[in-house]
Amino acid sequence: MHPRLSVVVPMYDEADVLPLFVEQLRPVLDGVAEVDGAYEVVAVDDGSSDATPVLLQRFHREWPQLRVVRLRANSGHQAAISAGLAAARGDWVVTLDADLQDPPETIAQMLAVTREQDVDVVYGVRTDRRSDSVFKRTSAKAFYGVMRAAGATDIPSGAGDYRLMSRATVDAVNALPETHRVLRLVVPSLGFPSATVGYSRKPRAAGRSKYPLAKMVRLSVDSLTGFSLAPLRLATWFGLGGFVAAVVLLGYAVVSKLVGGTVAGWTSTVAIVAGVGAVQLLCLGVLGEYVGRIYSTMQGRPTYFVAYDSLTGPPDRDAAP
Ligand code: UDP
Ligand code: MG
Numbered sequence: 001m002h003p004r005l006s007v008v009v010p011m012y013d014e015a016d017v018l019p020l021f022v023e024q025l026r027p028v029l030d031g032v033a034e035v036d037g038a039y040e041v042v043a044v045d046d047g048s049s050d051a052t053p054v055l056l057q058r059f060h061r062e063w064p065q066l067r068v069v070r071l072r073a074n075s076g077h078q079a080a081i082s083a084g085l086a087a088a089r090g091d092w093v094v095t096l097d098a099d100l101q102d103p104p105e106t107i108a109q110m111l112a113v114t115r116e117q118d119v120d121v122v123y124g125v126r127t128d129r130r131s132d133s134v135f136k137r138t139s140a141k142a143f144y145g146v147m148r149a150a151g152a153t154d155i156p157s158g159a160g161d162y163r164l165m166s167r168a169t170v171d172a173v174n175a176l177p178e179t180h181r182v183l184r185l186v187v188p189s190l191g192f193p194s195a196t197v198g199y200s201r202k203p204r205a206a207g208r209s210k211y212p213l214a215k216m217v218r219l220s221v222d223s224l225t226g227f228s229l230a231p232l233r234l235a236t237w238f239g240l241g242g243f244v245a246a247v248v249l250l251g252y253a254v255v256s257k258l259v260g261g262t263v264a265g266w267t268s269t270v271a272i273v274a275g276v277g278a279v280q281l282l283c284l285g286v287l288g289e290y291v292g293r294i295y296s297t298m299q300g301r302p303t304y305f306v307a308y309d310s311l312t313g314p315p316d317r318d319a320a321p
Contacts, residue, residue, distance in 0.1 A: 003065075004037035005029075006093045007107070008084030010044045010077055014098045015051035016207035021098050022059050022066070028104040029065070036092075036111055041066045043098075044084040046304075047074035060310055068310040075304040076215070078222075081161060081183055083304045085170050087311075094164040095183075096124075100205035101131075102162040109197045110164040120169045120192035124162035127198035143220055147185065150228035154188040156196050163187065179296055179303050182223045189227070225289045232290060235283040242279060 007029065011018070029039050043066060045053055056068045069087050071080065081095050094110060096102040102124060110122040129137050144155065161184055165173070169192050176186065188194070224231060249272070 001038065003040040003090045004092065005032065005039040005107075005111070006084075006088035006090030007039060007041045008044065008081060008088055008093060008095045009041065009098050010046055010080030010084065010095075011048060011052055011056075011098045012046040012074060012077075012080070012210045013048045013050045013052060014207060014210075015048070015055055017099050017205050018052060018055045018059070020205050021100055022063065024100060025104045026063060028107060032108050032111060039065055040088070040090065042084045042088050043068050044080045044087075045070040046076070046080040047071050068308070069306060070308040072305040072307040076218075077161075077211070078181060078183055078219070079303040082173075082181060083306060086174055087306070087309060088170065091167050092164055093167075093170045094162075096162045099207065101202050102160075103199055103202055106162070106197060106199045107164070113195050113197060114164070114166075117195050118193065119195045120166040121187060121194040122164040123156045123159040123194060123196045124164075124199050125156055125158035125196045126160065126201040127158065128200035129158075131201055131203040139216065143223070146220075147223060147227065150224060150230040152185055152189070152223075152227045154191070155185060156188065156194070158198075159188075159196070160184060162199070166192070168192070177297065177300070178226065179300065180222050180226065180293070182219060182226055185223055185227055221289060225293050231286045235286050238279050238283060242276065 007025070009021075014021070025041070029041070033039055041063075043056055045056055045068060047070075053068075053070060056066070060066050060068050067087075069083060071083055075083070084095065085093060092111065092114065094107050096104070096107075106124055110124065113119065113122045129140075132140075144157065147155065165187065169187065169190065172190050172192075173181070173183070173186060178186070
């Protein structure tokens with residue numbers, strides 16, 4: 001029997017928060033089930049190395065609706081959500097974090113919206129981010145500012161990865177050929193009718209953030225290169241600017257040679273060489289990011305491998321390839 005609602009939860013080393021998460025999520029979903037019908041929780045274990053898999057097995061035994069999908073290696077937040085979306089069977093699919101920053105009660109509100117309005121996506125938008133660090137808030141603001149300037153104008157302000165999607169939306173996401181998807185940008189770009197529900201962002205209930213700076217930078221670069229050619233165009237403008245500056249400098253050099261018989265010194269030469277070198281390297285880096293993206297899309301390798309799904313059992317190792 002296929003469930004009405006799938007709840008996709010990416011988890012990486014979340015053993016500290018998992019019992020609390022299950023304790024808070026379960027009553028919400030049991031309540032929702034009375035109105036909306038059966039549900040499944042797709043817990044995507046993103047290659048955790050702590051007690052997460054052990055705990056998940058235990059919870060799976062006492063809570064049959066909890067389904068465990070384990071990835072072979074740590075593949076990242078977005079890949080883990082993608083794996084969950086591919087596995088989910090529900091007519092509606094909601095994605096949320098395991099650390100209780102996204103309060104489970106909001107799921108019921110999101111479903112209520114779909115009963116009142118004819119929408120395919122309900123975004124959870126953070127009305128209150130006081131619990132996030134100043135750095136997180138500032139960097140998020142800068143990120144969305146840049147993305148909007150670069151053309152991704154349809155992202156609802158304050159939306160993250162807490163959202164409810166219809167089957168049609170999930171199928172559309174699953175069918176995308178892109179491998180390195182940034183879902184919070186991909187979903188709005190599909191253009192399905194949508195609504196928003198506000199929620200107050202809670203502090204992480206336990207454990208530590210799994211989003212170090214390097215992962216945040218990776219997400220930003222993936223977002224920008226996946227959604228916009230603006231950096232490439234910027235590189236062209238840098239080139240044009242450099243060309244104009246070169247012509248002016250050349251004119252100046254020739255004139256001062258004719259007038260004074262000499263060209264002013266060392267500092268300007270070093271400045272020019274260093275400046276041009278820096279701009280060239282920057283532009284090469286930008287180009288490299290796009291080439292890398294083309295390369296990985298061409299290869300078409302999945303960004304994750306499922307090692308185990310409690311619904312179907314482990315993959316048969318002896319099966320002929
Ligand atoms: N996560 C994941 N794989 C990763 C990093 C994070 O599945 O490589 C999960 C994590 O377990 C959590 C969600 O993604 O459920 C968001 O991560 P986190 O709360 O650490 O990020 P933050 O809220 O600090 O941005
Ligand atoms: Mg978090």
